[in-house]
Amino acid sequence: MNLKFFSIDLKNKKRLIPQVLTLLSIVLAISYFAFNAQVNMNNRGIAFGFGFLTQEASFDIGFSLIDYDGSHSYARAFLVGLLNTLLVSVIGIFFATLIGVTVGIGRLSSNFLVAKFSEVYVEVFRNIPLLLQLFFWYFAALRALPLPEQAINFYDISYLTVKGWYVPKFIWTNFSIFIYSILAAIVAITFVSKHAKKQREEFGKHIPSFYIGIVLLFTFPALSFFIGGVTLDFEIPVLKQMSTTIFNFRGGVSIIPELMALAMALSMYTATFIAENVRAGILGIGKGQKEAAASIGLTNTQILKLVVLPQALRIIIPPTTNQYLNLTKNSSLAAAIAYPDIVLVFAGTALMQTGRAIEIVSITMGTYLLISLSISSFMNWYNQSVAIKEK
């Protein structure tokens, strides 16, 4: 082991001074604020501590991915809010990417209508404040959707109403075995595709790994049903009358209009930025490359798929990561339309009921930081995996 790296170069000591000073001032500033907050809180009779997290929350939440009611703790309410935030962010990121890539490619289309439509889309949705769009989608949805007794009926198993979109609920037995079968299928598929690649590269033999993969993806779960003891039942929502004019669906799962409106607003808005990234990425690839690809006889789709996109991705991913982060943070606008995300449930209701402003706000900030860091490190990893590898 070479200890030389660990000893401080005396001649360079001076260069350390500004850094130490900066660090010191940050530490001092933080302790100053903490101290000050402590003093002020003492003066005003406010206690500090995280004990409240185990207390009974005593408020209900309308939409939850896990079992929750007001008799659960504040910590559980936090989890409900966090999962709701993650849910709408994942849905939002999925659709934003889908719309963004489509529109981004559309803007470069040689078809005038497609290009113009894409441009108008970007200009309109990028320039209207997100909160306004959110209200628009929410109240437009509420106005447009019918009351439960006049629900839009999808084959008698699913109904769209102003109170939500009711879909059948899956009732599983031995669900974990089903999950294992999927995992097993994924492992098998990776194995097959690795093998196929090797065969192709070493012996020039073509193995239809894609079709084999599809067959595997179906056979493994199917086996879990036939021999693994997995069963699946559906609970179909049914209309119930609750008074002369009040109806509602019972049973099934309700996708609430707040979630639909929020996911819609977030993805439509963020898609405009992603579209611009995609456009910039594609334009960033030299014309010569496309011409070269065309000259060896590749079709337009092949050029896009094999030549342009792999390189463009490296330009597209970093700014798009930013957009994913923005979308996640923007999901906190949920409170405006009563979607119970972490801000509404925890930094809103729980804060109000407990008065633990400092504790709750720091937990919430820490949570957002953690989510953001996870997204960026995932995207960095992905970016590295698509980066050009020197062979």
Add this chain to the structure above:
Amino acid sequence: MLKTFKNWILIGFASLILVACQQQGGGNSKKSKTLENTQKAGFVKCGVSQGLPGFSNADTAGNWSGIDVDVCRAVAAAVLGDADKVKYTPLSAKERFTALIAGEIDILSRNTTWTLSRDADIGLTFVGVNFYDGQGFMVRKNSGINSVNDFQSGISACTNTGTTTELNMRDFFNSKNISYEPIAFEKADEVVAAYDAGRCDTYTTDKSGLAAQRTKMSSPDDHKVLPETISKEPLGPVVRQGDAVWEDIVRWSLNVMIEAEEYGVNSSNASSLKDSENPQIKRLVGSEGELGSAFGLDNEWSLRIIEQVGNYGEIYEKHIASTGIMPDRGPNELWTKGGILYVAPAR
């Protein structure tokens, strides 16, 4: 260069620490820091709702009125001599306590329910009650629901987040074994819009709030408030904990308005009652005793409140009764007339 830079940083820290120590000293002196700051600024910093007719509501010109607003106006009349010297900050239910604790406002007068946990736990002090209320439910008239006993499992209920309403609602539906879908918005306008659009079957909040919000609906006559009251909601002004003098000023500004009604003193006759026979009336209009000096005010503080703002009966009539929100005073009648308004004597 580096040396002077270092010195500056050192000086900076030293002063920061000094400031911190100074702040520690405050809080337990006899003088009122809030009163001093208010007099220096020339206006009372008052937190109100984002628009609740009868309680705190701004007209198109931005002038605030309502019985909650009048508490702040009374304090301004008492400490600044002019009831109009108030700066209003509209707050959602969720923001209100943070705004008060952080010092953004000095009085919170925003249909806020006095509860043990709010009073004891979070650095707040309730000074009195200016409206006795209770939680109720609003439904569509054609719903066929005539009482809370007609509610059935699966009902969806809209309300405001960060309120006592949210908690009472759970207690109520649980006790009746009814499963329900709560939908809690931050702003009252959105609650009303969602209820209006049919997103929820019932709208629940303080009955005064229901009556007031109903006036804002697209067709008020299509809705009705159910007869039952499911909770006690004593609404009143709140101040920060730790400034006992300021707390007293706000409490007694409210009490004076109620007591003035009790003794028949109102905005038009107050100054002519200076030579009244009744010593209690004389104390209210400042011609006997030295009540103001107890919190460092002159002796006419209460006269100004009555003259510029009015007694409780006057402000109730003006904001709540004549506007049709709650024509009947119910519990908010004086104790001498069958209500429960009963305040400690100003003497």
